[in-house]
Amino acid sequence: MVEQETSLQEGKMKQSTQTKTQPLIPKLRFKEFDGDIKETFFGKLYSFHTTNSLSRDKLNYENGEIRNIHYGDIHTKFQSHFHLEKEYVPFINSNVDISKIKNDSYSKLGDLIIADASEDYADIGKSIELINLNNEKLVAGLHTFLARPVTDKTAIGYISYVLKSWKLRKQIMTIAQGTKVLSLSTNRFSLLKLVLPSLPEQHKIASFLSAVDEKIQQLTQKKSLLEQYKKGVMQQLFSGKLRFKDENGENFPDWEEKRFFDLFDDVLDFRGRTPLKMGMEWGGDILSLSANNVKNGFIDLTAEGNLGSEDLYEKWMGKVNLEKGDIVFTMEAPLGKALLVPDNKKYILSQRVVAFKSIKNISNAFLIQLIWSSKFQNTITRLSTGSTAKGINQKSLKKVKVDIPCIKEQQKIANYLSVIDTKIETVNQQIEKTQEFKRGLLQQMFV
Numbered sequence: 185m186v187e188q189e190t191s192l193q194e195g196k197m198k199q200s201t202q203t204k205t206q207p208l209i210p211k212l213r214f215k216e217f218d219g220d221i222k223e224t225f226f227g228k229l230y231s232f233h234t235t236n237s238l239s240r241d242k243l244n245y246e247n248g249e250i251r252n253i254h255y256g257d258i259h260t261k262f263q264s265h266f267h268l269e270k271e272y273v274p275f276i277n278s279n280v281d282i283s284k285i286k287n288d289s290y291s292k293l294g295d296l297i298i299a300d301a302s303e304d305y306a307d308i309g310k311s312i313e314l315i316n317l318n319n320e321k322l323v324a325g326l327h328t329f330l331a332r333p334v335t336d337k338t339a340i341g342y343i344s345y346v347l348k349s350w351k352l353r354k355q356i357m358t359i360a361q362g363t364k365v366l367s368l369s370t371n372r373f374s375l376l377k378l379v380l381p382s383l384p385e386q387h388k389i390a391s392f393l394s395a396v397d398e399k400i401q402q403l404t405q406k407k408s409l410l411e412q413y414k415k416g417v418m419q420q421l422f423s424g425k426l427r428f429k430d431e432n433g434e435n436f437p438d439w440e441e442k443r444f445f446d447l448f449d450d451v452l453d454f455r456g457r458t459p460l461k462m463g464m465e466w467g468g469d470i471l472s473l474s475a476n477n478v479k480n481g482f483i484d485l486t487a488e489g490n491l492g493s494e495d496l497y498e499k500w501m502g503k504v505n506l507e508k509g510d511i512v513f514t515m516e517a518p519l520g521k522a523l524l525v526p527d528n529k530k531y532i533l534s535q536r537v538v539a540f541k542s543i544k545n546i547s548n549a550f551l552i553q554l555i556w557s558s559k560f561q562n563t564i565t566r567l568s569t570g571s572t573a574k575g576i577n578q579k580s581l582k583k584v585k586v587d588i589p590c591i592k593e594q595q596k597i598a599n600y601l602s603v604i605d606t607k608i609e610t611v612n613q614q615i616e617k618t619q620e621f622k623r624g625l626l627q628q629m630f631v
Contacts, residue, residue: 185418185478189191190623191586196548198256198277203273207631208220208222208223209631210220210377210379210628210630210631211220211628211629211631212628212629213364213623213629214385214388214389215301217319217381217384217385217388218383219381221363221381221385222379222380222381223379223380223631224330224339224374224378224380225374225375225376225378226333226373226374226376226377226378227373227374227375228334228411229305229333229334229335229338229343230331230333230334230338230343230374231331231332231334231626232329232330232331232332232333232370232373232374233288233289233330233331233332234286234288234330235323235324235328235330236252236285236289236325236326236330237325237327238252238321238322238325239282239326240254240256242276242277242280243274243275243276243277243325244274244275244277245272245274245275246275247275247278248274248275248277248278248456249275249276249278249282250275250276250285250322250323251268251273251275251276251320251321251322251323252273252275252276252321252323252324252325252355253273253312253323253324253325253328254274254296254324254325254326255299255300255301255325255326255327255328256300257273258298258299258307258311258312258328259299259302259307259310262312263312263346263397263401264313264344264397265312265313265315265341265344265394266297266312266313266314266315266316267315267316267398268316268317268318268320268322269318269416269579270316270551273322277321280401280553283328284445284573285323288332289323289324289325289330290320290322290530291314291317291323291324291330292314292317292332293314293315293316293317293329293340294313294314294332294333294338294340295313295314295331295332295333296311296312296313296314296330296331296332296343296344296347297311297312297314297324297328297329297330297331298311298328298329298330298347298368299327299328299330299484300327300367300368300369300420301327301365301366301367301368302360302365302366303364304364304366305357305360305369307356308356308367308368309347309356309357309360309362309364309368309373309423311342311344311347311594312344313340313341313343315340315341319336322380329368329370329373332448336548337380337383338380338386339385339386339387339390340382340396341390341391342386342387342388342389342390342458342614343378344631345389345390345393345626345630346379347378347630348626349626349627349630350626350627351378351630352376352378354374355376355377356368356376359373359376361398362489364414373462377414377500378630379395379630379631382386389629392625393622393625393626394451394518396618396621396625397622398616399614400603400618400619403611403614403615404481404615405609405617406611407612407615410604410607410608411608413604414477414601414604414605414608415418415558417600417601417604418553418556418557418558418601419557419558419559421508421597422554422557422559422560422587423559424439427593428593428596428597428600430592431450436589436590436592436593437589437590439587439588439589440587440588441539441585441586441588442585442586442587442588443584443585443586444581444582444584444585445567445578445581445582445584447540447542447543447546447588448540448541448542449541449542449543449552449587450540450541450542451538451539451540451541451578452506452539452540452541460531490604497521506539507525507526507528507541508524508525508526508527508550509525509530509548509549510525510526510539510540510541511523511524511539511542511548511551511552511555512524512537512538513537513538513539513540514536514537514540514557515536515537515538515575515576515577515578515581516536516573516574516575516576517536517570517574517575519564519565519568519574519576520555520560520561520565522552522555522556522563523552524548524549524552525539535606538619546588546589546591546594547591547594547595547598549595549596549598549599549602550597550598551600552598553597553598553602554586555587559588563584564576564581564584564606565592567580567581567583567584568580580626
């Protein structure tokens with residue numbers, strides 16, 4: 185992966201100018217390849233085969249003879265280069281009659297399985313390419329197409345990346361039909377236009393993008409392991425099984441049980457009021473804080489687009505200012521998210537959130553970690569009301585009791601967990617950077 189990224193930077197891939205006389209030369213290309221690239225129709229490269237319509241209740245994850253691809257898994261979890269031994273794929277239940285499955289409906293290496301239904305354009309036509317089947321039987325299931333190569337002109341691993349390019353995504357979105365649920369037809373899919381360079385160039389492209397995907401998977405796994413580690417540490421810390429020592433190596437005092445609301449001097453609650461209904465126009469540089477600002481436990485000011493005027497701020501917040509370190513907490517769905525106000529700029533609280541101003545000898549950095557702990561989250565979920573959108577009121581929240589250590593142990597806990605948070609966020613930024621790098625490649629390598 186590192187070598188390939190370096191080769192890109194050193195010029196082994198070259199830039200070319202797109203002109204009307206050279207419509208099929210990509211902007212970004214490996215140095216050893218040149219000349220026009222041929223364009224063809226998907227239907228000239230692949231044929232479609234029968235799939236089944238088994239619902240989730242016909243599948244299980246424990247045992248069976250045949251594995252089954254459900255379109256929902258293509259949307260949410262399967263890698264575009266599909267290796268069966270690396271994926272969590274359900275079996276068809278033993279009581280389902282499989283005698284009607286045709287021989288050519290069993291998947292083969294190089295096949296594409298395409299999701300033909302979705303509620304949004306982001307997932308419609310999403311596909312996986314079968315790279316390794318682990319010598320197991322696999323079929324394509326509900327709301328999928330099974331496409332099989334009919335020529336020797338396609339390199340395994342290449343077409344799945346073409347289908348992720350913006351040019352193909354635009355075509356797929358154009359042919360998708362439906363209002364609440366989008367769907368595709370094989371006839372329309374067959375008419376998709378795609379570029380088909382020589383086999384050596386296809387192999388090179390597929391290998392390079394596969395290495396980028398592998399890097400993303402490694403980083404994603406690293407992030408998951410860090411999150412699991414933090415979760416385990418938090419369970420130990422907030423259950424009292426793991427304790428810090430003071431600077432002399434002595435035990436800190438026992439934790440004291442307190443009412444959650446008693447930890448704060450003030451609770452700012454503006455729920456039930458909507459800034460937009462106050463007749464004020466948005467403008468200026470005053471941001472609205474809401475649950476959308478919480479990203480992996482960190483505040484993300486780019487997530488909230490609402491801006492308020494100075495007059496709106498005065499009418500909305502009055503004489504109360506949010507200050508750096510105050511806690512913003514969501515009382516309604518998504519329930520229980522929390523963040524620290526990052527600076528002393530002016531912020532407006534959105535409908536679903538409140539703000540807490542803590543008393544002396546309480547570390548807000550510690551309280552944020554306590555709020556995110558599974559123990560606290562389970563408590564507020566139990567006290568919440570609502571069938572679909574869960575929420576909690578101040579009366580219920582006043583019933584919540586928490587165990588609080590002395591201020592020095594609070595600081596030790598907060599510092600330790602914050603270090604883990606920083607590592608998680610660093611890895612997350614690496615993931616986003618690599619994903620952005622891949623999106624740029626997909627845009628420039630395919631015409």
